[in-house]
Amino acid sequence: MNILLLLKNEALKLVKKTRAWLGPILIFILIMVAFPLTIELTSNNLSDAFYPVLFISILLVMMLATEGIFLEDYEDGTLELFLISKKSLSQWVFLKIFMHWLLIGVPISLLGAFFNLGANNDLSSSLMIFPALLIATYIFLILFCFGNSLSLTKGSALGTLITLPLTLPILVILGKLNTAIIFNINYFEFLILIFGVLSIIIFAFPAIISRIIKTHLE
Amino acid sequence: MESSYLIEANNLAYKINEVKLFTNFSFSLKAGEALHIKGSNGSGKSTLIRILCGITPSSKGKVYKKDELVFSYLGHKNALKTYLSVRDNISLLGLSDHEGLESLLSLLDLSEKLDVIVANLSFGQQKKVALLRIFLTGADLILLDEPFVGLDSNSHDLLCKFLEKKLHAGSGLIYTSHIPTGIRSKDITLD
Amino acid sequence: MSKFAFSSISDVMNMDGHGIYVWIVFALFFIALSTSFFIFNLLIKKYQKRIK
Amino acid sequence: MLREILIIVIKKFIHQFASPKTYFYQVNRLYPWLLYISISIYISAIIWGLFFTPKDFVQGHSYRIIYFHVPASFVAQSLYAAMAISSAVFLIWRVKLAAYLARSIAPVGAMVTFIALVSGSIWGIPTWGTWWEWDARITSTLILFIMYLGLISLHNSFNNFDKADKLFSYLAIIGFVQIPIIKKSVDWWSSLHQPASITISDKPSIDPSMLYPLFMAMIGFAGLVACIVILSSKVQIYIREKNKNWVKDYV
Numbered sequence: 245m246n247i248l249l250l251l252k253n254e255a256l257k258l259v260k261k262t263r264a265w266l267g268p269i270l271i272f273i274l275i276m277v278a279f280p281l282t283i284e285l286t287s288n289n290l291s292d293a294f295y296p297v298l299f300i301s302i303l304l305v306m307m308l309a310t311e312g313i314f315l316e317d318y319e320d321g322t323l324e325l326f327l328i329s330k331k332s333l334s335q336w337v338f339l340k341i342f343m344h345w346l347l348i349g350v351p352i353s354l355l356g357a358f359f360n361l362g363a364n365n366d367l368s369s370s371l372m373i374f375p376a377l378l379i380a381t382y383i384f385l386i387l388f389c390f391g392n393s394l395s396l397t398k399g400s401a402l403g404t405l406i407t408l409p410l411t412l413p414i415l416v417i418l419g420k421l422n423t424a425i426i427f428n429i430n431y432f433e434f435l436i437l438i439f440g441v442l443s444i445i446i447f448a449f450p451a452i453i454s455r456i457i458k459t460h461l462e
Numbered sequence: 463m464e465s466s467y468l469i470e471a472n473n474l475a476y477k478i479n480e481v482k483l484f485t486n487f488s489f490s491l492k493a494g495e496a497l498h499i500k501g502s503n504g505s506g507k508s509t510l511i512r513i514l515c516g517i518t519p520s521s522k523g524k525v526y527k528k529d530e531l532v533f534s535y536l537g538h539k540n541a542l543k544t545y546l547s548v549r550d551n552i553s554l555l556g557l558s559d560h561e562g563l564e565s566l567l568s569l570l571d572l573s574e575k576l577d578v579i580v581a582n583l584s585f586g587q588q589k590k591v592a593l594l595r596i597f598l599t600g601a602d603l604i605l606l607d608e609p610f611v612g613l614d615s616n617s618h619d620l621l622c623k624f625l626e627k628k629l630h631a632g633s634g635l636i637y638t639s640h641i642p643t644g645i646r647s648k649d650i651t652l653d
Numbered sequence: 654m655s656k657f658a659f660s661s662i663s664d665v666m667n668m669d670g671h672g673i674y675v676w677i678v679f680a681l682f683f684i685a686l687s688t689s690f691f692i693f694n695l696l697i698k699k700y701q702k703r704i705k
Numbered sequence: 706m707l708r709e710i711l712i713i714v715i716k717k718f719i720h721q722f723a724s725p726k727t728y729f730y731q732v733n734r735l736y737p738w739l740l741y742i743s744i745s746i747y748i749s750a751i752i753w754g755l756f757f758t759p760k761d762f763v764q765g766h767s768y769r770i771i772y773f774h775v776p777a778s779f780v781a782q783s784l785y786a787a788m789a790i791s792s793a794v795f796l797i798w799r800v801k802l803a804a805y806l807a808r809s810i811a812p813v814g815a816m817v818t819f820i821a822l823v824s825g826s827i828w829g830i831p832t833w834g835t836w837w838e839w840d841a842r843i844t845s846t847l848i849l850f851i852m853y854l855g856l857i858s859l860h861n862s863f864n865n866f867d868k869a870d871k872l873f874s875y876l877a878i879i880g881f882v883q884i885p886i887i888k889k890s891v892d893w894w895s896s897l898h899q900p901a902s903i904t905i906s907d908k909p910s911i912d913p914s915m916l917y918p919l920f921m922a923m924i925g926f927a928g929l930v931a932c933i934v935i936l937s938s939k940v941q942i943y944i945r946e947k948n949k950n951w952v953k954d955y956v
Contacts, residue, residue, distance in 0.1 A: 249556050256554075260545050321539025325555075328515055328535050390879070394872055398862045406855040406876060409848040416844075452875060459871045462518045479866050480948050658759055665756065668766035671831050675755070675766065678773045678824045685820045686929060689813065693936035700943035704956045 250336055254343040265347045268309040272352050275301040276359045294363040295373075295422040298356055302377065303411060306384035309348045310392050311400045313340070314457060318396055323461060333454035341382075341389055341450065349381035372425050379438050380418060386449045387411050393453045396460050414441065468493055468528050468603050468634040469514065475522035476509055483509060484652050487523070493602070496625075496635040496647030505652040507638040508537065511607050514636065533603035540592040544581040548572065548591055551580060557598045566594055569620065585612045593621065597628075604628065606637040716798075723802045725942050726951045732935050739935075743928025750921035758915050767831040772919060774828055776926035777821035778846060784814040784930070785849060788856075789881035792874035804870035805945060807877060808860055809937035815853035817930060822846055852880045866945060 258265050279297050280290055317323050326336060357374040361367065391407030392400070421434040470490040476483045483506040491497055501507050512518040514525055515535045527533075542551050552558050567573045570590045580588060589612050596604065604625075610618055622644050625635055635647070659665045666672050754772035761768035788810040794803040825843065826836045837843070856876055863869035946952050 253554050256546070256550065257543060260543075319539070320543070321537055321541040322543075324512075324515075324517055324535065324537060324539070325541045327517055328533070394859060394876055395862070402855075402858060402862060405851070406859060409851045409855065409880065412844065412848055452879065456872060456875055459868055459875075462868060479864075480946070656759075657756055659756065668769070669760075671765055671767035674827050674831055675769050678770050678827050679751075679755075681820055681823060681827075682773050682777070685816060686933075689816055689933050690936070693933060693940060696940045697936060697943065700940060700947070701956050704943065704947050704952060 246331070247335070247339065250331075250339050251343060254340050255347070258343055258347055265309070265344075268305045268348050269351050269355070271308060272301055272305045272355060275304070276355070280363075291364045294360065295425075296419075298360070298373075298377075299380070299415060299418045299422070302352060302356065302381055303384055303415065305352060306349070306381060307388050307400075307404060307407075309344060310385060310388040313344070313389055313392050314396055315392075318457075318460065323457060327458065327461060333457060334451045337389070337453045337457070338447070338450040341385055345382050345385050349385060350378065353377035353381055369425050372431055376418070376421055376435060376438065379435075379442050380414065383414055383438065383442050383445065384411060386445050387414075390449055390453055390456075393456045393460075396457070414438065417441075466492060467526075468531060469533075469636075470526040471514065471523065472526070473523035474510070474513060474520045474525070476506060476513060476518075477521045485522075487650075487652070489648075489650060491603075491634050491636065491648075493632045493634055494629050496629055496637070496645055498643070498645070498647040498649050499636065499638045499652065500640070500649060501638075501652035507652060508607050510652065511535070511605050511636065511638060512537070515605055528602075531603055532599070532601045533605060534596045534599045534601040535605040535607075536592055536596050536609060537607045540588055541595075542580050542588055542592055545579065547577050547579050548583075549576050551591065552595060552598070555595055555599070557595065560598050562598060566597060569624065570594055570617070586614060586617060589613060590617060597624070601633065603634040603636070606635070608638055608640075610639050610641050610643065719798060719800060723800045725802050725805065725946055726949075728802055729939070729942060729955070732939070736932065736935055739928055740932045743925045743932065745925075746921055747925025747929060750918045750925050754915075754918040754922060758918060759912075761915075764832050767828065768915075770824060770828040771915075772922045774821060774824040775919060776923040777817055777824060779923055780927050780930050781814060781818040781821045781846070781849060783927070784810050784817060784934075785852070785877075785881070788814065789877050792877040795870060796874045796878070801870075801945075804874065805941040806934075806938055808870070808873060809941045810934055811853055811857050811860070811873075813930060813933050813937055815850065815857065816933075818846060818850040818853060822850060856880070 275297070279293070283290055283293060314323070317326075323333075326333060353374055356377045357370045360370045360373050364370075387410050388403070388407050390410070391403035394406055395402035417434060417438055421431070421438070424431045424434050467490045472488055474487040475485040487510065489497060499507050499510060509518060513520045515533070516525070543554065546554075549558065552563070557563070564573075567576070570593070572587070572590060572594065575583060575587065575591075580591065583591065589609075593609065596606075609621065613621065618641075625645055629635060629645075635645070637643075637647075659668075666676070668675055751772060755769055758769070760766055788807045791803040791807040791810070794800055795807065822843070825846070829838065830836050856873055859876060860869045860873045863872070943952065
């Protein structure tokens with residue numbers, strides 16, 4: 245019951261702030277539509293460049309989606325109330341990230357798979373990239389939330405600087421996944437690898453983030 | 463340590479970057495009592511209330527609370543979502559079908575504002591919505607940081623009366639205010 | 654044990670054409686280490702003065 | 706009961722042992738010895754390495770950069786490990802000295818990582834024909850460098866030192882997962898980079914006449930960097946404890 249209420253609240257807050265959830269999705273669409281215009285068009289080149297652009301743009305979009313994710317609740321005092329009410333802060337962080345993923349990460353993954361269909365004309369690679377995008381958006385969301393929680397009151401530039409080194413290994417794995425999809429080898433190994441990363445950080449990071457937020461409130 | 467006390471503080475001290483804000487602060491509060499914390503600006507009133515809430519850890523000393531004490535706190539920030547209506551803000555805490563809601567709303571003169579977006583309310587009205595949420599939680603101990611700022615004299619009197627009624631009903635109250643309130647309370651001055 | 658690996662001083666500087674890389678790195682390390690000693694000593698003096 | 710007493714005793718011990726004052730005086734005694742010994746070791750290692758070791762069969766004389774590059778990258782990673790460990794000590798036992806140390810390691814670590822990166826890319830020109838390769842190990846060293854910069858700017862952006870120390874420690878510990886990735890990255894991903902020359906388990910793949918000066922250079926360089934860390938930690942103590950009486954007395 246309690247969890248349902250929290251989840252409902254987060255959904256309500258996110259949906260009412262249209263800019264916070266629709267903005268990143270629109271920017272993602274903009275990048276995916278705009279980048280073919282910058283390439284001298286032969287369809288072969290396009291499909292070569294598609295995956296790197298896709299991965300970088302989901303990284304960027306997730307950065308936008310988490311910008312100031314805890315700032316509003318920090319500034320209006322909701323976090324203090326929450327801390328006093330003896331509910332678990334890490335649970336709240338987990339649910340908040342989950343809600344963001346549901347409303348931003350999942351649509352972007354769907355759109356990414358859809359655009360892949362346009363770029364590569366290949367349904368099977370779209371089906372392969374979709375789960376990878378679902379996992380990757382969640383991982384990026386969590387990592388950027390971590391950076392944002394550290395630089396809570398100090399702006400997003402610092403948060404990005406902090407988070408960037410943590411995201412690079414994930415990008416390397418995604419790059420390997422890209423070749424795995426193209427040549428259709430070892431695809432599941434890399435998928436399991438990023439899934440393993442996700443399964444570690446999905447519960448560990450909310451706990452750490454909640455401690456960081458407590459430090460900020462002191 | 464005695465259970466007759468709601469909250470007890472022992473030799474609290476707080477320092478920031480090795481500079482002392484206050485030292486040796488002790489008090490105890492029973493049910494039905496009020497504590498008024500006075501002090502000049504920057505003397506650490508807000509910090510003290512936050513320490514009592516358990517948000518900020520004290521540098522020295524300890525706060526003892528009664529077992530399973532339910533308390534609520536309202537600081538300088540209202541914890542209201544300005545882009546949501548008053549009703550949504552109340553339901554964020556899961557209080558929308560609380561039985562005392564109707565009477566409290568009419569007491570605080572907010573009955574007609576229930577579906578108004580909070581951003582369209584005045585500062586004083588927002589404060590009253592925040593106070594309303596605090597009172598709805600039914601806490602045994604209420605901690606308020608400058609609750610009278612921004613309220614008109616009518617609302618001020620109403621709030622004082624309401625707080626006194628709460629005290630009679632057996633809850634504790636700790637508040638800071640630089641305006642005299644008329645609530646019968648113990649005074650403590652921070653220097 | 655080891656013998657002197659070069660036949661002349663110009664050979665030492667040149668190192669079969671690789672000397673420039675080696676000596677640039679040498680200069681880099683020398684400068685980096687000495688400036689950090691210098692800067693931190695300067696900072697210590699500065700804060701000592703401030704405390705006085 | 707016994708456990709509580711034990712905890713109190715241990716806490717007292719830690720607090721006495723790890724008080725900035727004791728640290729300061731001990732370090733002052735140690736510093737000149739450490740400085741002169743490591744300078745002499747490092748200089749003799751460099752002379753030995755540059756002039757008295759044979760030429761490498763494959764790389765020619767350019768391999769002599771190893772006597773600069775390998776100690777630097779080794780120390781860059783070890784410094785990070787030291788920083789993460791003292792951050793953990795600070796978070797667990799609230800030892801303030803550990804926080805000072807962690808903060809004072811960060812700029813030194815950034816400097817060492819920077820020279821490791823630059824010397825590595827200079828070494829790359831004659832041997833690989835390119836000064837930068839997006840190879841896993843170089844990339845992870847670059848990550849280490851960004852990490853140090855992020856830590857420093859995070860700490861500098863807060864006025865409340867206590868808060869800054871805690872946030873710094875959280876980030877340092879999370880960033881510590883990068884170290885095993887750096888260590889193992891050469892084995893995980895195929896790359897231009899030669900595998901680590903020296904490992905604990907295997908026999909070294911490098912000739913002893915080249916190895917001894919390398920070891921000496923590592924020890925000497927580590928000693929010099931330790932001296933810089935000591936200076937840096939003294940600066941931190943001066944900044945944080947400027948109102949304490951013993952600092953005023955000392956000055």
